[in-house]
Amino acid sequence: MGIVKINDELHDDVRKASVVMVRSINAQAEYWIKIGMLAEANPNMSFSDIMSEQMKLADVKAERVVGG
Structure with a gap:
């Protein structure tokens, strides 16, 4: 594990997106x-x-919903 240095603006965008996506x-x-x-x-x-493709590799069975 290491430290990745990013600029403050990108860090702020990551923080905002993490709230929306319910991730750290x-x-x-x-x-x-x-x-x-x-x-x-x-x-x-x-x-x-x-x-x-990533879902298939993880063996997640997701059905595609088309329309409404």
Whole structure:
């Protein structure tokens, strides 16, 4: 484990997002880092595709709801 230095504005955005997403500040930063790494490694995949693939890898069975 280490320390990551980020600017105050980004830290404030992480803090605000962590409240919305009900995560700790560190968990929110880790989430954004992981998604960013996956997006860079898979530039042809959308965010939804990346999340769907991660759910499959974690053996989460989620059904897609279409319409209302």
